[in-house]
Amino acid sequence: MKKNATALFCLCLAALLFAGMASAEAPKLEGPYLVTTCGQSPGAVMLRMSALQAGVQAEHDNALSAPALAGKKAKTLIVTAGTSMKGMGAAGTNVNKEIERCTALMEAARSAGMTVVGAHIEGMARRTDSSDEASIEAVMGAADIILVVEDSDSDGFFTRYAGEHGKPIVKVKDALAIGNALK
Amino acid sequence: MDLIMSNSVAMILYYFITAFFLLALAKNFLATKSLQEAALYGIIMIPFVLRLLRLK
Amino acid sequence: MTIRTAKAVILLIAGGCAAVAGLLFKEHREYREAVVVSPYITEVKKLSDYSDSVKDSVNDANVYIFDSGVPGGTAVLIGGTHPEEPVANMSAQIFTENVKPLQGKVIVINRINRSASLGTRMGEAYPRFYHVKTPWGTKKWRYGDRVASPLDSWPDPEVYIHYPSGQNLAYMDIRNANRTWPGRPDGLLAERTCFAAMELIRKEKADVVMDFHEAELEYAVENTIVVHEKGQPVAAMASMMLTSQSFDVPIGMEFSPKALHGLSHREIGDHSHAVSYLAEVAEPMLDRIRGITDEELLMSGKDRFVMKAGEHKLLYAPIDENGWPAHKRTARHVTTMMTILQVHNMLTPDKAIILDGIPSYGDLMDNGMGQYFADPDASPAERVFFD
Numbered sequence: 001m002k003k004n005a006t007a008l009f010c011l012c013l014a015a016l017l018f019a020g021m022a023s024a025e026a027p028k029l030e031g032p033y034l035v036t037t038c039g040q041s042p043g044a045v046m047l048r049m050s051a052l053q054a055g056v057q058a059e060h061d062n063a064l065s066a067p068a069l070a071g072k073k074a075k076t077l078i079v080t081a082g083t084s085m086k087g088m089g090a091a092g093t094n095v096n097k098e099i100e101r102c103t104a105l106m107e108a109a110r111s112a113g114m115t116v117v118g119a120h121i122e123g124m125a126r127r128t129d130s131s132d133e134a135s136i137e138a139v140m141g142a143a144d145i146i147l148v149v150e151d152s153d154s155d156g157f158f159t160r161y162a163g164e165h166g167k168p169i170v171k172v173k174d175a176l177a178i179g180n181a182l183k
Numbered sequence: 184m185d186l187i188m189s190n191s192v193a194m195i196l197y198y199f200i201t202a203f204f205l206l207a208l209a210k211n212f213l214a215t216k217s218l219q220e221a222a223l224y225g226i227i228m229i230p231f232v233l234r235l236l237r238l239k
Numbered sequence: 240m241t242i243r244t245a246k247a248v249i250l251l252i253a254g255g256c257a258a259v260a261g262l263l264f265k266e267h268r269e270y271r272e273a274v275v276v277s278p279y280i281t282e283v284k285k286l287s288d289y290s291d292s293v294k295d296s297v298n299d300a301n302v303y304i305f306d307s308g309v310p311g312g313t314a315v316l317i318g319g320t321h322p323e324e325p326v327a328n329m330s331a332q333i334f335t336e337n338v339k340p341l342q343g344k345v346i347v348i349n350r351i352n353r354s355a356s357l358g359t360r361m362g363e364a365y366p367r368f369y370h371v372k373t374p375w376g377t378k379k380w381r382y383g384d385r386v387a388s389p390l391d392s393w394p395d396p397e398v399y400i401h402y403p404s405g406q407n408l409a410y411m412d413i414r415n416a417n418r419t420w421p422g423r424p425d426g427l428l429a430e431r432t433c434f435a436a437m438e439l440i441r442k443e444k445a446d447v448v449m450d451f452h453e454a455e456l457e458y459a460v461e462n463t464i465v466v467h468e469k470g471q472p473v474a475a476m477a478s479m480m481l482t483s484q485s486f487d488v489p490i491g492m493e494f495s496p497k498a499l500h501g502l503s504h505r506e507i508g509d510h511s512h513a514v515s516y517l518a519e520v521a522e523p524m525l526d527r528i529r530g531i532t533d534e535e536l537l538m539s540g541k542d543r544f545v546m547k548a549g550e551h552k553l554l555y556a557p558i559d560e561n562g563w564p565a566h567k568r569t570a571r572h573v574t575t576m577m578t579i580l581q582v583h584n585m586l587t588p589d590k591a592i593i594l595d596g597i598p599s600y601g602d603l604m605d606n607g608m609g610q611y612f613a614d615p616d617a618s619p620a621e622r623v624f625f626d
Binding site for chain 2: 242245246249250252253256257260261264265268358361390392393394425426427
């Protein structure tokens with residue numbers, strides 16, 4: 001009897017765990033999408049092109065700010081993390097300004113009822129320095145859902161982060177596969 | 184005077200400067216009584232000779 | 240031994256060293272690289288056909304034109320901007336020797352800064368030549384410097400003021416063919432070279448320009464496509480396709496900074512109708528922490544010191560015991576260009592540039608580069624040119 005109760009308890013625990021994992025592993029993303037970058041890397045352009053190829057509507061604006069959200073009909077905001085010195089130089093900004101813009105934007109999007117996705121889709125090449133780290137920390141911290149490509153999570157960083165912070169994670173093979181994940 | 188002309192004039196002057204330093208080194212080479220200095224002048228003259236001959 | 244005898248001995252030794260070094264430098268400077276153009280060549284011009292600014296100069300490069308005769312777009316491929324990055328000119332030459340245009344036109348310059356290929360960088364102990372094994376023997380190229388030789392452009396200014404932006408750059412960059420775009424007809428050698436190339440791009444109404452490069456693994460802009468804002472969608476799509484379908488190490492994408500002047504990816508796009516791209520691939524030979532600097536390192540891309548730096552996470556590109564061999568670097572450049580054209584054709588079908596005869600990534604990885612270069616001695620004389 002005691003044995004059966006223990007087995008039942010284990011089964012229930014496993015079912016609960018699996019249910020939790022299932023919801024964490026496959027959150028439903030819904031368009032239309034708004035895409036921006038926190039660090040002026042090309043991630044947002046890549047995401048839009050991937051979405052375009054999959055026939056998903058996505059609008060891209062590397063300088064999207066909280067006030068500009070008004071009037072947008074998007075259901076989901078995606079902010080790509082990882083920085084580009086060339087990109088930030090070209091846009092006349094820096095990582096601190098980018099974080100300030102994006103955290104305000106993500107807050108405003110959530111208030112407007114949008115789902116906020118923090119994405120890292122350019123692989124380990126955008127996880128090299130302290131600027132990348134700051135951008136990732138800020139974006140993932142403010143996101144409802146995490147979206148990454150396998151290369152970005154090759155050391156399991158995002159999986160661990162999602163687990164520790166109780167955030168669902170969507171993991172796709174590479175940037176080209178993102179479009180289908182957004183369908 | 185345009186930039187190409189002025190740079191060409193400067194280049195010719197630089198070759199004269201190279202020749203001047205090579206001659207100065209040669210003079211010191213001949214004048215020195217120190218074996219070590221002579222060896223040093225001998226080595227230093229090599230790049231000046233190569234530049235004057237337009238080899239490097 | 241008297242001091243006079245000792246001096247005579249010193250002079251003899253120093254003179255001997257100068258003579259040997261001089262002969263080696265002369266051999267390097269005078270070596271002519273054979274190019275066997277593909278049978279589909281339309282015309283071989285000189286850069287001076289587009290601008291007198293380089294006429295009779297060492298940088299009056301060959302311009303290889305392949306016109307399909309079918310209306311479409313025009314692509315210009317530039318190799319040899321920095322001759323210490325040899326895969327750049329080899330990638331361009333893969334096109335020159337193999338391309339069969341089916342639609343549109345492709346124009347190739349294998350050695351845009353020829354002067355920089357006539358001597359190696361001082362103080363670096365670089366090899367003078369590098370070789371590739373082919374089915375018919377060994378093909379030989381000049382290894383070079385990053386900037387034009389001081390024998391052809393001397394002296395440098397104290398500070399190089401870029402034309403027309405007025406931006407201050409390092410003095411030696413006035414000889415750097417990727418800091419002197421868009422150039423000027425009355426400037427110094429590299430400025431005049433870039434001006435002539437700009438004239439080519441404008442007169443031929445180029446739609447796409449690619450500038451091939453290599454970079455050290457310690458440098459952040461690595462294994463990537465740097466692109467003018469006009470080409471962002473194409474570069475984004477190309478980098479995703481290449482990463483997903485072809486390359487083991489991903490290729491990224493970078494925006495061309497608007498405020499950094501003189502670079503091809505910025506100025507060509509700004510001063511012509513063309514969309515400008517620059518491709519980078521990892522070359523361990525360029526790393527400051529490399530070990531023995533020889534042809535073996537240049538061609539195999541294997542270096543245990545660079546690997547050690549990688550173990551300490553000091554690099555922007557991965558490296559293992561397989562290194563970054565030259566055929567892999569070339570395969571990446573060639574495939575990057577072909578993929579960019581593929582996406583360009585999808586987005587602008589009226590300006591399509593369709594090329595055949597170019598080996599795929601798999602071909603180059605499996606077979607190496609050698610079989611894609613023809614034997615100049617066994618080829619018809621009218622198809623053999625020298626860079």
